[in-house]
Amino acid sequence: MQFFPAGRGGRGLRRQPADKTHVVQFQGVGVRYEHGPEILQDIDFALPAGSFHFLTGPSGAGKSSLLRIMYLAQRPSRGRILLFGRDIASTRRYELPALRRRIGVVFQDFRLLNHLSTLDNVALPLRVAGASETDVQKFVPDLLAWVGLADHLKSRPAVLSGGQQQRVAIARAVIGRPDLLLADEPTGNVDDEIAMRLMYLFEELNKLGTTVVVATHNESLVARMSRPQLRLEGGRLWGG
Amino acid sequence: MVFLSAIALSGAFILSGLIERWDRDVSGTLTVEIAVAPGEAGEAAEKTRSDVAVVLRLLEATPGVAKAHALSQEQLVGLLAPWLGSTELLNELPLPALIDVTLKPDTAIDLADLGNRLTAAVPRASLDDHRMWLARLIGLSRGIEGLAIGIVLIIGIVTASTVHYATRSGMAVHRDVIEVMHMIGATDAYIARQFARRAFLLGLKGGLYGLLITVPAVGVIAYEAPAMQGGLLADLSLPAVGWIAVLALPVCAALLSLVTARAAVYRTLGRMP
Numbered sequence A: 001m002q003f004f005p006a007g008r009g010g011r012g013l014r015r016q017p018a019d020k021t022h023v024v025q026f027q028g029v030g031v032r033y034e035h036g037p038e039i040l041q042d043i044d045f046a047l048p049a050g051s052f053h054f055l056t057g058p059s060g061a062g063k064s065s066l067l068r069i070m071y072l073a074q075r076p077s078r079g080r081i082l083l084f085g086r087d088i089a090s091t092r093r094y095e096l097p098a099l100r101r102r103i104g105v106v107f108q109d110f111r112l113l114n115h116l117s118t119l120d121n122v123a124l125p126l127r128v129a130g131a132s133e134t135d136v137q138k139f140v141p142d143l144l145a146w147v148g149l150a151d152h153l154k155s156r157p158a159v160l161s162g163g164q165q166q167r168v169a170i171a172r173a174v175i176g177r178p179d180l181l182l183a184d185e186p187t188g189n190v191d192d193e194i195a196m197r198l199m200y201l202f203e204e205l206n207k208l209g210t211t212v213v214v215a216t217h218n219e220s221l222v223a224r225m226s227r228p229q230l231r232l233e234g235g236r237l238w239g240g
Numbered sequence B: 001m002v003f004l005s006a007i008a009l010s011g012a013f014i015l016s017g018l019i020e021r022w023d024r025d026v027s028g029t030l031t032v033e034i035a036v037a038p039g040e041a042g043e044a045a046e047k048t049r050s051d052v053a054v055v056l057r058l059l060e061a062t063p064g065v066a067k068a069h070a071l072s073q074e075q076l077v078g079l080l081a082p083w084l085g086s087t088e089l090l091n092e093l094p095l096p097a098l099i100d101v102t103l104k105p106d107t108a109i110d111l112a113d114l115g116n117r118l119t120a121a122v123p124r125a126s127l128d129d130h131r132m133w134l135a136r137l138i139g140l141s142r143g144i145e146g147l148a149i150g151i152v153l154i155i156g157i158v159t160a161s162t163v164h165y166a167t168r169s170g171m172a173v174h175r176d177v178i179e180v181m182h183m184i185g186a187t188d189a190y191i192a193r194q195f196a197r198r199a200f201l202l203g204l205k206g207g208l209y210g211l212l213i214t215v216p217a218v219g220v221i222a223y224e225a226p227a228m229q230g231g232l233l234a235d236l237s238l239p240a241v242g243w244i245a246v247l248a249l250p251v252c253a254a255l256l257s258l259v260t261a262r263a264a265v266y267r268t269l270g271r272m273p
Helices: A063-070 A093-100 A118-128 A133-146 A162-174 A192-207 A219-225 B002-027 B041-060 B073-084 B087-092 B111-121 B131-173 B175-183 B188-227 B240-270
Strands: A022-032 A038-048 A052-056 A078-083 A103-106 A180-184 A211-215 A229-233 A236-239 B029-034 B065-070 B097-103 B125-128
Touching (some): A038 A063, A038 A211, A038 A236, A063 A180, A093 B175, A133 A162, A162 A192, B073 B087
Parallel strands (some): A052 A229
Antiparallel strands (some): A022 A038
8 A cells, every 4th residue: 555654754643553452442331412311321342453343233323423432522421431542531632632643534424624625635634643745745646546536636525426525535534544444334425346445445454554443334345344343233232 | 894993093093183283383372462552543553553562572572482573454354354254344443463472492481471571561462372272172172082082992892893703603614624623633723723824814804905995085084184174174194103003903803813713713622522
């Protein structure tokens, strides 16, 4: 893979290799919104460094909520979470951005920045991490070519199709070569061929040491990939 | 809003300059009035001329007086003509004699003593240092100036509020952008910097547009002023310090946008984990 900055010399661009056995550990985690019922209950699991899991379950099972907690967009109502060996509850707010830079996220609704070009959207994590413009111009076009968007470097998200936007979102998530990649329905808007190509990209990242979690409804994809599953049903986790 | 602020600020500066000019112009001069002597016209005129000579001698001998000269009949008629009309009639009227006195600059003069000496020499002579009417005029002008400053402050507060709320609304629109940047690991300071820079440039641009329409407006006032009646309002140009204050307004608006944007971004980020 030649798409990612290899030197890791940029500020925050690369980190120490995860020296803990587990990248993610959930212990008795529960989530509720306001005073409503718990939508996730007693979630216990641990993801070994370099693992690849699918997160499956019916709609409304809480897959997106579980991912949100993993990418630090939300705090759990109870329980303990360790990320890269750090207890999130005792991590200071100013320390969280450095942790977030180790996580790549493919949002279900893409969440691309409409005022930026495709190239600038994908370059955002690198720039936030302090990468040089040389690195940006070297790696971003290559990665966009790999996901089939070589002709759209300067296009704004508004002129791209849903599938193209999804690929931009995936490229943005993986460009920083994260330690943990979380993808929420990353193949929902693409055909099978592109879906497999994207999965290959995730697998390549996984081989480089990235821990991958893919939330999906696509049963055939899960079957073809032969990877362990975390199955959410009724707010509880099965497997893992 | 920058345009309104600039106009109000210019008004306050112009008025302040005007008052200073009135004060400066009048404070170095005195007027001695000698009432018409009683009796027949010819005799009275002769007596008045003699009194004028006495007063002029007394004034010229007074330390601090630079120059004293009696106004001619034509000058007196010229002064009264705008109010009383026909110069023929004025030539027949017995007019008091007026002596214009110019004082040496930076010289303290005892006006009460001078007044007493004048009255002792010529009982019908009286000294006018213009203070009474000038004090009233300046009092009125200071009141208007205070009002203008009040308007400047109100417009300033409204401008600041407008910039503040416009920037906050802009930030609310960009909440998604802030959230995404937050999620990919940007620090609060990094995100705030991106928005603050943009807000500063937008504020500066808007302020410059406001200034662009202010400059000709103030220029027109200064240009038209000499044509105004009376000469009192002749100098309505904006002083240098006024120009500096007006030119600084766009920068102030831009800085306000910057600070507001930063605060809004930090507030939005504060609600995120």
